[in-house]
Structure formats: C-alpha cells, structure tokens
Amino acid sequence: MRTSHSSQSLICWVIKMIYEGDFLKDAISNLLARGYKVFAPVKLGDFHLFREVKSAEEADFGYILPRNSAKIAVFPENEVLIKYSSWIDEIPFEETRIAIVGIKACDAKAIKLLDEHFLEGFVDPYYKSRREKLLTVAITCEEPGINCFCQSFGINPRKPEADVVFSRIGGKTFVNAYSDAGKDFLSEFNLRNEGEEEARLRQNFERETLEMRKIEIDVEKLKKSFESSYWKEVAVNCKSCGVCTYLCPTCFCFDIYDEGEKKGVRIRAWDSCQFPLHTLESSSHNPRAEKWQRLRNRFYDKFYYALRKGDYYCVGCGRCIDFCPAGIDIVSVISGVR
Amino acid sequence: MNEVEKIREELKKSGAERIVAFVKKENEPREVLAVLSQKDIDKVTFSPLSVNNPAKLLMQLNGKVAVVAKGCDAMAIRQLIKEGKLKRENLFIVGISCRGVIDYRKLSKIEKLSEIREVRLEGEEVVLKMRNGEKRIPFAEVIEENCLYCEHPTPVIYDVLIGEAREGRKDFSDLEKLEKMSREERWEYWISQFERCIRCHACRSVCPLCYCEECIVDPSNLAISPMSTAEDKASYPRLLGKTVNAKDNAIYHIIRVLHHAGRCSGCGECERACPMELPLRKLERKLEKVVKEVFGYDLNEDIPFFSKLDMLGD
Numbered sequence: 290m291r292t293s294h295s296s297q298s299l300i301c302w303v304i305k306m307i308y309e310g311d312f313l314k315d316a317i318s319n320l321l322a323r324g325y326k327v328f329a330p331v332k333l334g335d336f337h338l339f340r341e342v343k344s345a346e347e348a349d350f351g352y353i354l355p356r357n358s359a360k361i362a363v364f365p366e367n368e369v370l371i372k373y374s375s376w377i378d379e380i381p382f383e384e385t386r387i388a389i390v391g392i393k394a395c396d397a398k399a400i401k402l403l404d405e406h407f408l409e410g411f412v413d414p415y416y417k418s419r420r421e422k423l424l425t426v427a428i429t430c431e432e433p434g435i436n437c438f439c440q441s442f443g444i445n446p447r448k449p450e451a452d453v454v455f456s457r458i459g460g461k462t463f464v465n466a467y468s469d470a471g472k473d474f475l476s477e478f479n480l481r482n483e484g485e486e487e488a489r490l491r492q493n494f495e496r497e498t499l500e501m502r503k504i505e506i507d508v509e510k511l512k513k514s515f516e517s518s519y520w521k522e523v524a525v526n527c528k529s530c531g532v533c534t535y536l537c538p539t540c541f542c543f544d545i546y547d548e549g550e551k552k553g554v555r556i557r558a559w560d561s562c563q564f565p566l567h568t569l570e571s572s573s574h575n576p577r578a579e580k581w582q583r584l585r586n587r588f589y590d591k592f593y594y595a596l597r598k599g600d601y602y603c604v605g606c607g608r609c610i611d612f613c614p615a616g617i618d619i620v621s622v623i624s625g626v627r
Numbered sequence: 628m629n630e631v632e633k634i635r636e637e638l639k640k641s642g643a644e645r646i647v648a649f650v651k652k653e654n655e656p657r658e659v660l661a662v663l664s665q666k667d668i669d670k671v672t673f674s675p676l677s678v679n680n681p682a683k684l685l686m687q688l689n690g691k692v693a694v695v696a697k698g699c700d701a702m703a704i705r706q707l708i709k710e711g712k713l714k715r716e717n718l719f720i721v722g723i724s725c726r727g728v729i730d731y732r733k734l735s736k737i738e739k740l741s742e743i744r745e746v747r748l749e750g751e752e753v754v755l756k757m758r759n760g761e762k763r764i765p766f767a768e769v770i771e772e773n774c775l776y777c778e779h780p781t782p783v784i785y786d787v788l789i790g791e792a793r794e795g796r797k798d799f800s801d802l803e804k805l806e807k808m809s810r811e812e813r814w815e816y817w818i819s820q821f822e823r824c825i826r827c828h829a830c831r832s833v834c835p836l837c838y839c840e841e842c843i844v845d846p847s848n849l850a851i852s853p854m855s856t857a858e859d860k861a862s863y864p865r866l867l868g869k870t871v872n873a874k875d876n877a878i879y880h881i882i883r884v885l886h887h888a889g890r891c892s893g894c895g896e897c898e899r900a901c902p903m904e905l906p907l908r909k910l911e912r913k914l915e916k917v918v919k920e921v922f923g924y925d926l927n928e929d930i931p932f933f934s935k936l937d938m939l940g941d
Binding site: 333334335336356357366435436502525526528529530532535548556558564566612614615616618 | 654655657659661684687733736739740741823825826828829831832833845868869870871872896899904
C-alpha cells in the first residue's frame with residue numbers, strides 16, 4: 290500500500306508567515322476581486338455548508354466540518370456535459386478559476402483521491418477543467434469531531450495537503466504556502482516571516498496527535514469475507530438512502546442522462562451505489578438487487594477495490610457515521626469484519 | 628425496576644424469537660435499532676436518545692417479533708397493519724408512554740457528545756452522565772420540536788404498556804406562522820428550504836410509510852430505443868430528473884408528502900434523517916390538518932384514508 294504522506298516535505302522553499310488581520314475573509318475578498326469562483330462554508334442555522342459565495346461576509350469559519358464535502362467545487366451535484374439539438378450545439382467547460390476556502394485536511398486529501406480517479410488513465414475533461422484552475426486554502430483542525438478518524442489514513446489534520454494552509458495558534462495567524470500557486474497567492478498579502486519562537490509554536494502544533502477514533506482495516510480478512518453473513522447483519526437496518534455516499538468526500542459515482550428529446554442538455558448527476566437503480570441493467574437484471582449487497586459494495590469499494598489505485602478511498606471525515614439515519618458506523622463495520 | 632429493566636423483562640416474557648429494540652451505539656451516547664434474539668436481551672436499552680422508528684424494520688422480518696414502540700412508532704405500526712403490511716398476530720408490542728425524545732443535533736450544540744456517557748430523563752430535566760461527573764439541563768432546551776405537538780404520546784396499540792398513559796396535543800398551532808405568510812412569502816420560504824436538498828432520498832428511505840418498491844420520483848434510466856413500444860415507454864415514466872435544483876426538489880417533496888395523506892404517523896424520521904435539515908414535518912403537518920379539517924378524516928379510523936375517499940366517491 291502506498292503511504293499517503295504528502296510531497297510537502299520535499300519542497301524546501303515552503304513559506305511560513307504571519308498575517309495580521311482576518312486572513313480567511315481577506316483571502317475570499319481578494320479571490321473574488323480577481324474573478325475566482327469561491328467556495329466557502331456558509332452558516333445556515335446551526336450548521337455549515339460549502340457553497341459558492343459572492344462576498345466574504347457570507348462565509349463563516351466556526352465549524353469542525355461543513356456538512357457537505359468540498360468536492361462540490363470540482364465535482365458538482367449536476368453539470369451540463371453537452372447542449373444539443375439536431376447535433377451538438379455546445380460543450381460547456383469551466384473557464385473560471387476556482388478556489389475553496391476553509392477546506393480541512395480530510396477533504397483536501399479526498400480531492401487528491403478524486404484526482405486519481407478522474408485524471409489517471411482515462412482523463413475526465415470536465416473534472417480536469419475545474420481541477421487545473423483550483424486553489425485550495427485550508428484550515429488546520431484545532432479539535433476533532435466525535436467521529437473523526439483521519440489520522441488512521443496518515444492524514445495530519447494540522448497539516449492539510451493544500452496550496453495554502455491557515456492556522457490559528459496562540460492568537461496568531463500562521464499562513465503557509467505549499468505549492469507555486471499558493472506561493473503566488475500569498476504574494477498578494479502583507480506577511481512577515483515567522484520568528485524563532487513562533488516557528489516552534491507552529492511545529493509543536495503540527496506535531497501534536499489528536500485524540501480520535503481509529504479504524505482497523507484488515508484487507509486479507511476483507512478478501513475472505515465477501516460471502517460472509519456479516520454483511521446481511523450489518524445491513525439489516527440500512528435504509529438504502531444516499532446520505533453516506535452523497536456526503537462522502539471521495540465518492541464519485543454519477544449517472545448521465547438527457548433532458549429534452551429534440552433539443553436539450555446531457556446532464557451528469559451524482560448517483561449512489563446504495564440506490565437499487567444504480568446497477569439495474571436494461572435487461573432488467575440487477576446484480577446488486579438486495580440492500581446488503583449494495584452496502585457491502587460501498588465498504589469493498591473503499592477498502593478493497595480502490596487499492597488498485599494504491600489508496601483506501603476513505604479519509605476519515607466521519608460524515609457517513611454522523612448522518613447515517615440508521616447509525617451504521619464505518620469504523621465499527623470495517624474494524625469488525627468477520 | 629427502572630424503565631430499561633421493565634422493557635427487558637417484558638421482551639423476555641414475550642418469548643419472541645426476534646426482538647427489535649434499541650442498543651447503544653458504539654462511541655456515541657445515542658441508541659440505534661437492532662434485531663436481536665433472546666440471548667442478547669441484556670444489550671437492550673432505552674433513553675430519550677432512542678429516537679428511531681422501528682416500524683420499517685418490522686416489515687422485513689417474518690415470524691413472531693417483539694418490538695419496543697413509542698407513541699409515534701405505534702402509530703406507524705398500526706397504519707402498516709391497516710395497510711396489510713404487518714400482521715398484528717405476529718407482533719408483541721412493548722409500548723412506551725413517551726415524554727418526547729431529545730434532538731441529537733440540539734444536544735450536540737450544548738454539550739460535547741464525546742464527553743457524554745449516558746442520558747436519562749428525571750422530571751423536567753435531562754441528566755447527562757459525563758466522562759467527569761454529571762450535568763443537568765432542562766428537557767425543554769433539547770426536546771425535539773416534533774414532540775411538542777405529538778398527539779399520541781401513549782401507544783395506540785400495544786400488548787404491554789410501560790409508564791403511565793399521557794395526553795397528547797390536538798391543535799395545529801405550530802403551523803400558524805407559515806399559514807400567516809402570504810402565498811408569495813410562503814413560496815419563497817419553501818424554495819429557500821428546498822434549494823438545500825441534495826436528493827439523497829433519506830427522507831423517503833427512512834419513512835415507514837414509503838414502502839413502495841418502485842417510487843414515482845425515481846428516474847428509471849432504462850434505455851428507450853426507436854424499437855421501444857409505447858407501452859415500454861409508458862411503463863417507465865421519468866417524472867423527475869436527477870437534477871438538483873429548488874424546483875425539482877420541491878416537486879419531489881410535494882409528491883412524497885401527498886402520498887402520506889391520512890397516513891403519516893408523525894414520528895419525524897424524515898426530518899431527523901435529513902442531512903440538510905429541511906423542515907419536512909411542516910409539510911406533513913399541513914397535510915394532516917387538511918385531511919382532518921377538509922375531509923373530516925381521523926387517523927384513528929379503522930379504514931385507510933384513501934379507501935374512505937373511494938367509498939365516499941365525489
């Protein structure tokens with residue numbers, strides 16, 4: 290298994306600086322002024338959602354995780370692939386530069402995983418057109434949520450793999466750049482180099498391990514348990530809804546269909562392996578007709594099939610645990626495979 | 628004997644091979660539903676965080692089943708019996724006279740869930756057993772809004788009742804705010820809500836009354852070719868696309884809710900399941916009111932609402 294440690298440590302010119310002011314809001318204003326499409330967390334009632342924002346005021350950063358994942362910036366719920374009438378009229382591509390402000394380490398890692406899926410081998414041009422223009426401004430985690438387990442995948446919630454990383458440590462704003470794009474972006478701001486004491490503070494912050502859940506993955510056991518009755522037991526209360534997959538930052542399944550007979554649009558929309566129609570074939574055969582087969586598929590997809598690409602397709606954000614209406618818990622399920 | 632001990636005792640006495648009851652979820656203070664056998668009876672627990680409705684789970688089980696049911700759960704079970712989906716003689720219902728459940732999301736805003744070990748009700752207070760010591764908060768602060776206007780806190784159907792029977796509320800005052808809005812304001816309100824929907828269909832999937840094998844809102848994408856007959860096409864109508872936008876979402880929710888006319892048990896699973904926190908119960912409540920006031924139908928009648936409409940003709 291390939292380790293998921295980033296290439297961050299290989300870059301020696303990483304810039305580490307201090308900002309006086311409200312960096313995240315200033316970053317949004319700056320990006321908007323330069324014509325970026327900015328995705329940031331918006332507070333709705335008691336929770337946060339990643340959404341496109343039109344001003345810095347709309348964003349709010351008081352969260353552990355926004356409820357939806359940041360993947361919407363590169364893989365939107367719906368997108369038009371083709372506009373057609375008697376022939377193809379237009380193939381729309383994303384022209385605008387895109388930024389995600391407020392992404393956390395788990396979602397940032399998830400985008401790297403989506404890259405493997407959409408850009409390695411067959412290249413998805415729609416995804417690529419967004420991804421190429423993407424700038425990520427991440428926030429480090431101060432504390433984990435109840436169902437966070439990102440550290441199980443070698444993710445450091447205090448050191449997200451993003452272009453720019455923002456941390457609030459001891460009342461000070463630390464801003465680091467980990468890529469050329471990030472470095473260019475930071476050149477827009479008035480920053481000063483961090484002092485020796487500050488560097489120590491930041492390093493200690495980054496090195497601290499957070500107390501969180503841990504998932505035990507035994508691939509050999511998974512390999513042998515495909516036919517186990519375990520999956521039926523786990524699935525007994527599953528409702529076959531799409532919460533787990535739609536909130537998941539690494540799930541990438543979609544469906545394509547046409548809207549309009551003589552004139553219309555070809556649309557790509559999210560789909561979920563938990564829906565019975567997902568695998569229904571036109572012969573009316575359904576290889577995963579039972580809900581336990583669909584549930585099993587989700588776990589095998591993330592922890593076994595995906596290994597072909599070298600990584601588990603889970604980043605430990607815990608959204609599927611928090612919001613599963615039946616209380617199905619990926620950490621317990623995978624750790625308890627038999 | 629406390630409530631949990633009484634529940635275990637009754638489940639044991641039922642002699643049922645299978646038991647549908649609440650067990651503690653790993654790593655969190657809430658309970659989840661499980662299908663158990665008699666030997667697991669010590670795992671059974673119950674608290675104001677035993678929020679889910681077991682009715683849907685019952686439909687996939689055969690033979691004698693003992694089930695723990697709160698007031699709203701019993702409403703759903705009775706409805707499913709009325710609709711021929713469950714058999715009364717197969718069920719042993721341990722009814723719980725319910726004081727309401729805790730809104731987990733509200734609780735998580737007040738206390739760090741990872742610190743809470745156990746939750747119980749004592750008078751008007753919720754007692755939280757914390758990692759370090761105990762804390763008390765007023766129940767009113769964390770009660771699920773849906774429970775405030777519950778009409779049937781005492782199960783309408785049971786084999787044994789735990790707790791004293793209690794009265795429910797029979798008014799629709801919770802709808803006043805929406806009803807006072809102008810048509811335009813109301814439209815705007817709902818569109819602003821539906822806009823958030825991601826169409827995960829959790830509201831439908833958790834609903835004990837949404838048991839249709841084929842749902843009208845599912846876009847069946849079977850290939851339609853020039854060879855397809857009119858009949859083929861007609862049998863796979865695509866009423867709604869998969870596109871997520873406020874208006875398509877509104878159609879989805881309105882269609883879904885209309886199928887619950889005179890049926891909704893009021894358990895609130897739809898609202899709890901919604902990761903986007905849409906106020907779905909308000910739609911169901913309005914429908915409930917219309918069914919009652921316009922059609923004069925009472926949920927306690929033996930005949931299902933739609934059958935009654937058929938009988939009445941136009």
